[in-house]
Amino acid sequence: MADRRHASSRDIPFIRRGTAEFRRTNLAFLCAGFATFALLYCVQPLLPAFAAAFGVSPATSSLSLSLPTAVMACCLLVAGALSETLGRKPMMVASVLFSAVLTLGCSLAPGWEALLTLRVLLGIALSGLPAIAMAYITEEMEPSASGFAMGLYISGTAAGGMAGRVITGLLLDWGSWHWAMGAIGLLGLAAAVTFWWALPPSRHFEPRPLALGGLLANYTLHLRDAGLRWLFLEGFLFMGSFVTLYNYIGFRLIAPPFDLGQSAVALVFTLYIVGIGASTLVGWLADRYGRRTMLWSMALLMLAGLGLTLPPSLPLTVGGIAAMTFGFFGAHSLASSWVGRRAQSARAQASSLYLFAYYMGASIMGVAGGWVWARAGWTGIGWMLGGTLTLALLVAVLRLARLRPAGRG
Template sequence: MRGHTRNGSYRRVLFALGAVGMTTFAQLYYPQALIPAISRDLDVTAADAALTISGATVGLALAVLGWSWVADRFGRGPVLKVALIASVVLGLLVPFAPSFEVLIGLRVLQGVALGGTPALALTYLAEEVDRRDAMAAAGTYISGTVLGGLAGRLIAAPVSGLIDWRAGALVVAALTALGALLAVLLLPAARNFRRPARSGRGSLRAGVAASLKNPALLVLYAQAFLLMGAHVAMYNYLGYRLEQPPFDLAPAVTAVIFLAGLSGAVSARVTGRLASRYGRRPVLLWSSATMAAGAALTIPDWLPTVLLGLLIFTTAYFSAHTIASGWVGPTATTGTAQATSLYTLFYYAGSSLVGWLGGFAFDLGWTATATMLTAIVLTAFACVCMTLLGRRRLFGAVPTEIAAPLVRARPYGATRSQAVHL
């Protein structure tokens, strides 16, 4: 495929996609640092305050397939820009929400707008960047998502501590508006977009149906739902816990826990090398088991153990997610765009549902929360083990080309396409 190579146009793609990643994930996750402040100011429970995250992610999950259909008709670049601008406009309205109900409604709508950015950014990359440079370009986008999610939380928390949560939200919204403007101005026009021969609803339904009938993909979707849900629930409520006895940390200090997310930039690269050497399946299993161990380490009321457990949990999560998300493309036999979009749907559905349910466990104490997260992660682990141990039963009537990706792992770099979400 001819695409943007290492010239001025290629550098524009890198900067634009980096800005898209930062803007998208700063908007999506900054309220995690504000959950305790929102709970106090609006007099709602921790689970209700966490709806500022879950509302946005459920909106994203519901919208992602629709955005992929629109992009098939009108092109990746223009639709990506529209989605980005809409998300920023809604984000600027969030700090002025007059009630909790309006706040959640705006976050749901913002999530719907954000549904047009993660999958389309990677689809644009796959179509427009020369294959020799695609991995480097994807790495730039992924780094942008990590830094954006981290920056949004680290900026919102101290501003909230000094003024209030609305000021923290407004500062993040203003900064993401600048990032969106940069992305819109820099993103080059598409050179290689071709409208699919069948770009209507029929092709969308066919691609979705094929993906949902593929047992191997269902296992990967389970990983997305369960592991992402556990990851978001951990970060939704751990800061809340650290502001309470026996820790009694200030909001600006508890925001430091989000620095653990930087481990994802390291573990994703290491995971690629490990998977190339040992195969995807063993690395995915070890990562899930390590996540469970990290969650258990956060139970004691001793700050060093809590922080160590969080770091282990986060590092292992990004490793598991890198494997699962990169496995979707090679596993899909038809409708790759719909297969990756469904991964995104399950990914954010888990974020929404499990992230919200974690609040009810938190009402019983952190031990209940950590136990819930450990059980969820071990369920994901069991899904993979069951697939491997019972593959004849699971794949009995499935063609070899569908079953093969979960039975014989390809080298990690051999994926046809890759979708990574943070």
């Protein structure tokens, strides 16, 4: 698991397309992305069950997702810096492994407080993967293949998000939420072992001593870049909108006029498969038409999808969720790879700042959505997300589309 450390890595070749290393790396990050989203978001279809089992409100039940995402967002700011000293691969493997074990612990939680405590610890453990994964891909992959590799990683997150939601939703009808979370924990363990086996050691990573002053200087450097600041905001807006949609769509679909059962709601989450193809397809289109054009197009697509969910029609709602899912994964793929290319140094810290904003969007808007749902129903959710996505569209059109390039960005 230890990274190979070199005094200089300039002459070492990058991982190239068509090689065995390229295939193993992509397999590893598919598993890593799968585990991250499956372990984090497996509770989303369980929110109504938590509300009923523990006697809490929808907004309170959403804390099982919002708390770990908020904690993970904060810890990401440190995890990226620690990986500069401890190495990329060891931290990522430990992250996936401990997260799977904690999910198994959640399945045995005796009460609401114990469940939340374990979920908070899971947020800490998971912080060791996302930002470091982005840094590893940028450092180790041939530049012409890094966008494709990032797209595959994000495709893995889509697959994990879908599997986590569908499996827990189906098992909830057949058993209990305890069994549902236990199954996801076992899948996480399998993904951790595969990730450890398949991922090549770092070859371009050069360890640096951990220095708080240097860490703060790196964050300050990135925050001074207007382009990066706008990309961080886009991550907040896109992720916040997407998570809010999926947090409360289950409550909408089990209520009149839909009156769907848990298994039927779980099948709605198979729409995540749209996201699996979106990230790689949009990455390819961005190479042809440009990131700026594709980013505002994804924001517009999400707005259109949101509009389809407003009428009390199941076919329109399903179509709207699919459009929002495609748009989100496409936008996230564009923004995250853009951050890695624009940052000229300390890319792990740049990725950490992006993901801090990304997951804080999920946490803050996820809880706020519960408050809106309780007072204004799905119409209120529509107004809330409509405003958020309109802002994301304006940022893409008025700021990012006119951004002067910086380095590789």
